Amino acid sequence: MFTVPEFSTLQATISRATEADVLRALSSDHPGLDGLAALLSPAAEPHLAAMAKRSGIITNQRFGRTIQVYAPLYLSSFCANRCAYCGFSADNTIDRRVLTFDEAENEAMILHQRGFSHLLLVSGEAPAKLGVDYLEKLALRLRDRFAALSIEVQPLSIEEYARLFRAGITSVAVYQETYDRDMYNQVHLGGPKADFDYRLESPARVAAAGMREVGIGALLGLSDWRAEGLALGLHLAWLRKHYWRTGLTVSFPRMRPAQGEFKPLQPVSERNLSQMIFALRMFDPDVGLYLSTREEARYRDGMIGLGPTRYSAGSCTAPGGYGQEDAGAKQFEIGDNRSLDEVSLAIRKKGFDPVRKDWDAVFQVQGDRQQAA
Amino acid sequence: MLTIAGRKFRSRLFGGTGKFSSPEVMKEALEASGCEMVTVALRRIDLNNPADDIMRVLDRDRYLFLPNTSGARDAAEAIRLARLARASGGGEWLKLEVTPDPRTLLPDPIETLKATEELVKEGFKVLPYMNADPILALRLQDAGAVAVMPLGSPIGTNQGVLTRFQVEIIISQAQVPVIVDAGLGAPSHVAEAMEMGADAVLVNTAIAVAGDPVRMARAFAMAVEAGRIAYESGLGAVSKDAAASSPEDGLGFLR
Amino acid sequence: MKVFCNGEAQDIASGSRVVDCLNKLGLDPLSVVVECDGKILTREEYASHELQDGSVLELIRFVGGG
Numbered sequence: 018m019f020t021v022p023e024f025s026t027l028q029a030t031i032s033r034a035t036e037a038d039v040l041r042a043l044s045s046d047h048p049g050l051d052g053l054a055a056l057l058s059p060a061a062e063p064h065l066a067a068m069a070k071r072s073g074i075i076t077n078q079r080f081g082r083t084i085q086v087y088a089p090l091y092l093s094s095f096c097a098n099r100c101a102y103c104g105f106s107a108d109n110t111i112d113r114r115v116l117t118f119d120e121a122e123n124e125a126m127i128l129h130q131r132g133f134s135h136l137l138l139v140s141g142e143a144p145a146k147l148g149v150d151y152l153e154k155l156a157l158r159l160r161d162r163f164a165a166l167s168i169e170v171q172p173l174s175i176e177e178y179a180r181l182f183r184a185g186i187t188s189v190a191v192y193q194e195t196y197d198r199d200m201y202n203q204v205h206l207g208g209p210k211a212d213f214d215y216r217l218e219s220p221a222r223v224a225a226a227g228m229r230e231v232g233i234g235a236l237l238g239l240s241d242w243r244a245e246g247l248a249l250g251l252h253l254a255w256l257r258k259h260y261w262r263t264g265l266t267v268s269f270p271r272m273r274p275a276q277g278e279f280k281p282l283q284p285v286s287e288r289n290l291s292q293m294i295f296a297l298r299m300f301d302p303d304v305g306l307y308l309s310t311r312e313e314a315r316y317r318d319g320m321i322g323l324g325p326t327r328y329s330a331g332s333c334t335a336p337g338g339y340g341q342e343d344a345g346a347k348q349f350e351i352g353d354n355r356s357l358d359e360v361s362l363a364i365r366k367k368g369f370d371p372v373r374k375d376w377d378a379v380f381q382v383q384g385d386r387q388q389a390a
Numbered sequence: 391m392l393t394i395a396g397r398k399f400r401s402r403l404f405g406g407t408g409k410f411s412s413p414e415v416m417k418e419a420l421e422a423s424g425c426e427m428v429t430v431a432l433r434r435i436d437l438n439n440p441a442d443d444i445m446r447v448l449d450r451d452r453y454l455f456l457p458n459t460s461g462a463r464d465a466a467e468a469i470r471l472a473r474l475a476r477a478s479g480g481g482e483w484l485k486l487e488v489t490p491d492p493r494t495l496l497p498d499p500i501e502t503l504k505a506t507e508e509l510v511k512e513g514f515k516v517l518p519y520m521n522a523d524p525i526l527a528l529r530l531q532d533a534g535a536v537a538v539m540p541l542g543s544p545i546g547t548n549q550g551v552l553t554r555f556q557v558e559i560i561i562s563q564a565q566v567p568v569i570v571d572a573g574l575g576a577p578s579h580v581a582e583a584m585e586m587g588a589d590a591v592l593v594n595t596a597i598a599v600a601g602d603p604v605r606m607a608r609a610f611a612m613a614v615e616a617g618r619i620a621y622e623s624g625l626g627a628v629s630k631d632a633a634a635s636s637p638e639d640g641l642g643f644l645r
Numbered sequence: 646m647k648v649f650c651n652g653e654a655q656d657i658a659s660g661s662r663v664v665d666c667l668n669k670l671g672l673d674p675l676s677v678v679v680e681c682d683g684k685i686l687t688r689e690e691y692a693s694h695e696l697q698d699g700s701v702l703e704l705i706r707f708v709g710g711g
Contacts, residue, residue, distance in 0.1 A: 041624075047562065051624075066639045073640075258565055261528050287644050319643025406711035416709065431710025432678070434651045434703065440671040444709055460710050474705055477685045478678040545711060572711075594711035 019221060019255045024197040027054075027244040034058035043067055048299055053250040056296035057243040065292060072295035072324040075302045084364050085305075085327045085372045086357060087135035088128045089169075091336040092116050092155075094346055096141025098208030100194075102236060102272065102279040104334075104348045105141045107208060111346035114336045115146045118155060125159050127339045131331060131357050134164040134374035137190070139334075139348075142171035142209060149177045153184040160185030164374040167232070171209065172219040178226030187376070189223040190232035191216065192268060196248030197240035200282070204239060220252065224260035231256065231263055232307070237290065238272030238281025246293045250300050257301075266305035266327065267297055273311065273352065287316055291323070298324040313352040314363070321367045328371075330360035392589055394567050395483075395515045395536035397454070399426050402584065403614040404456070404569065406594025407431075407444060410603065417447040419597055423607035427454040429485050429592065431461070432471055432478075456517065458485040464498070465505035472509050484509065485539065486518040495545040499526050503533060510534035519571055522553035527560045527568075538564065539592065541572035542583065546595045548575025551583050561587045577613030584617025585625060646698035657696065664691040666702065678705040 021027075034055035042052030043064065055061060056068065093115035096105045104111070116124065128136060138155070140147050147170075156166055168181065169190040178189065195201050198213050205211045223231040233252050235245035249267055256265055271290055272281035294306060308317055308325040310332040317328060332351055338344035355363070361371040392399040405425040410416035420428060428448065436442060448455075457475035462468035468488050475484060486509065488501040502518050503526065509516050515536045520526055522540035530538055540557050543549035550573065551557060561568050567589035574580050580591045593610050600606035646659050648666065657666055663686060667674050679686045680703040686694055696702075 047558075066641055069640055258563065261563060291641070291644065315643055316645070319641075323640070407709035408711045410709060429710055430707040432705050433708045435672065435677065435706050437651055437653065437670055437704070443673070443676050443706060445676050445707055455707070457707065458710050473685055474678050474680065477687060478705075478707065479688065592711075 018218060019252060019259075021196045021198075021217065021248050021251060024199070024240065024244050024248075027196075027247045028241055030054045031058045031243045031247060034060050036060050039064055042299065043071055050247070050250055050254065050300075053296055053300040054247050056299060057246045057293065061292060061296070062288070065288065065295070068292065068295040068299070069323050072298040073322050075298055076322065076324050076326065079302050080326050082322070082369045083372050084321060084325070084369050085135065085375050086133070086330050086360065086364075087137055087165075087167075087327065088131075088133045088357070089137045089139050089329055089332050089334065090121070090124055090128065091139045091334055091338065091348065092121055092151075093140040093143065093147040094336055094348070095143035095146040096208070098142050098210040099206040100208075100210060101204040101206060102194075102239065104346060108206070109346075114345055115140075115143075116336050118151075118158065120337060120340075121155055122158055124337065124339045125163070129162055132361075132373055133357060135167070135376075136163050136165070137167045137169055137329070138186075139169045140171075144171070149173060149180060152186070153180055156181060156184040156186050165376045167230075169232075172216055173222070175222045175226045178223050178228060182227050187228065188230035188232065188264070188266075189228050190234070190266075190268065191219040191223065192232070192234035192236065192270070193217055193248075193252075194236045195239040196235060196245055196252075200240040220256060221259065224256060224263040229264055230266060230305075231260075232266040232268055232305075234268035234270060234307075236270050236272060237285040237293075238283060241283055242285045242289055242293060246296055249297060253297075253301050253304060264305065265301070265303075266307060268307040268309065269294060270309060270311055270349075273350070291320065294320070294324045310351045310353040311349060314355055317353055317360075318363050318367065321364060321369055328360060328364070330355060330357040392567065394517075394590075399590070400424075401426050401611070401614070402590040402618055403580070403611050404428065404590060404592040405597065405607070406592060407448070408594055409598035411598075413444050413447040415603055416444065416598070419603040419607040420448075420453070422604045422611070423593075423597065424611045425453070427456050427483075429456045429458045429594070431458050432474055433461075454483065455481065456483050456485045458487050458519075459505075460487045460489070462488050462505075463490040463501075464488060465501040465508065468501070468505040469508055472505075472514060473512075476514070482513055482515045484514045484516050486516050497521055497541070499523060502526075503529055506530055506535055507533045517569065522556035522560060524556055524559040524563060528563060531564070531566050535566060537567040537569050537589075539569045539571040542570050542579065543573025545572045547573050548596055549573050550575055550579035551586070554582075554586070557583070557588070558586055577609045580610055581613040581617035581620075584614055585620050587621055590614075646696070648696050648698075648700045648702060650702045651704055659698075661696050662692055663694045663696060663702070666696060667691065667704075670704070672704065676706050679703070680705070 031054045038055035039061045042048040042055045094105045094113045099107045167188040201213045220231045306325045307327045334348040335344040364371040401424045403425045405420045405428045459468040459471040488498045489495045517537045519539045527538045542551040569590040570583040570588045571592040575596045597607045
């Protein structure tokens with residue numbers, strides 16, 4: 018079972034790092050957790066450019082000059098959880114919506130026409146409105162038209178993940194939001210998500226169920242981003258050891274002060290975010306790194322080639338939002354509003370290949386494909 | 391301290407008992423090495439020479455015996471040897487060696503995995519000798535091996551850790567101790583293996599055929615210690631061209 | 646009767662046990678592993694296991710090895 022040390026212990030480790038530790042980590046092929054702590058520390062800040070260069074070299078070696086593009090598809094804004102930071106919190110009075118199968122398929126086909134082949138299906142936690150049956154059925158419907166289907170929904174059991182894998186879901190994102198237990202308890206006011214440990218154990222269940230990939234992440238701004246980075250490193254190392262067959266990714270959703278009513282308790286600047294990304298790239302050369310449309314176009318373009326490997330584009334975080342202009346409540350505000358074509362152009366301008374399709378379901382034995390949709 | 395299958399070892403050097411000029415030299419050399427576990431092989435007794443028995447000189451209270459299955463060419467032969475070893479009172483510890491090619495003595499990965507799976511079921515503590523294949527190491531661990539023994543270079547070649555790159559990967563992914571075995575020809579080789587993070591090394595030929603095996607055993611023991619201390623103390627950085635050419639090169643887009 | 650030890654024929658008295666054969670060959674039972682007709686014997690069985698005419702014995706011991 019993965020456990021995370023006391024947040025204060027992580028912070029102490031980071032604050033002990035010296036410039037010598039940073040330089041050693043920068044020069045090492047295997048910086049390890051000590052190296053990661055040093056790279057996340059304030060002592061590393063004067064070396065940001067060197068970190069960028071090293072991160073870029075490693076990313077280039079492992080991933081080539083490519084960025085994988087995908088789109089999120091929000092299926093439902095119903096949610097039983099009361100998370101202080103989220104637009105869909107049960108405490109918020111908003112118009113909630115869950116897409117019917119036909120509506121979901123419609124949204125998916127709009128994305129398909131725009132050129133997307135990788136889809137991330139997102140929903141709030143409300144099993145009565147949208148449960149595993151729904152996801153299974155939708156996956157079976159969509160799997161032949163999309164190269165890869167991922168989900169970002171509430172934590173599920175191993176059996177449920179295995180069911181969804183057989184139906185065509187290949188990867189699961191489940192972010193801890195914060196590895197700071199005290200902060201976690203403060204911002205998760207009610208609902209099943211209030212269980213810190215169950216959520217923490219979820220990536221392992223995803224891997225155990227046979228999913229090809231699991232995504233972890235922290236919502237930057239809730240607590241000390243440096244310690245979140247170290248916790249993510251610990252989580253990655255643990256998952257690599259115990260589930261060596263499973264691909265890993267990390268996402269960096271960053272709360273922006275201007276967005277929404279919830280002010281980030283510990284604001285994270287672009288420099289901080291970059292430092293975190295570079296540090297994790299150096300720590301784990303093979304991990305996929307996501308940069309979502311929360312970030313501005315200027316920033317996302319600047320980071321191409323320096324570490325991130327997966328970009329969403331043309332995103333809408335309101336269920337039904339691709340098909341209609343004013344679809345209702347969004348989960349968060351978008352920083353980069355460009356379409357897939359525009360983002361692809363920007364990626365190409367930097368000399369990189371925007372990869373729309375990086376897999377094919379036909380390669381994968383996923384059980385009875387005759388199952389009725 | 392090194393722990394393998396729940397048993398602690400003070401010394402990270404394991405010894406082999408083959409190729410020595412005499413049992414007496416072997417005894418002295420192993421003592422000089424400070425090792426606590428030695429490999430032994432199983433063979434038909436030479437009935438013309440019934441008293442020729444190395445067990446006369448090896449104190450079973452001092453050394454943990456690690457019978458090997460040398461000579462086995464496939465899983466079935468290895469399993470048979472393993473059972474014979476256990477029947478001799480050799481305990482459940484076993485160095486699994488499946489080497490169908492008598493020229494290179496390289497281990498057969500498929501038969502090794504098969505035998506490991508079966509022997510683990512029969513309650514053996516299996517330490518498989520393997521080529522330095524990281525995926526094979528993971529598969530053997532998944533099967534229940536209590537350690538993995540990747541080769542540095544083929545048995546007896548004394549070429550050192552030619553498999554360095556793969557061994558590093560094995561070490562980084564390992565959930566059980568990694569014992570680099572075979573081909574370690576000089577103390578510098580074992581120091582290198584230990585600096586990489588290996589948990590232990592096994593040396594036989596280089597000590598047994600040295601001009602002075604007793605002194606050579608001592609040299610190997612010191613090298614294992616030196617390498618391990620260096621690893622634990624955090625080796626210095628190997629310089630890489632990581633410095634930016636100007637302070638904020640390439641980060642002008644940041645706000 | 647005749648038994649085969651490591652491939653060689655040996656004459657021993659009828660009714661002999663394994664331990665008798667070992668003694669005849671000058672082998673210390675404590676240092677020997679015995680496989681009789683394909684079956685590995687425990688040390689305790691050396692004194693009780695009766696040999697038949699034509700029994701095939703593999704007598705094995707630990708030797709030096711890497």
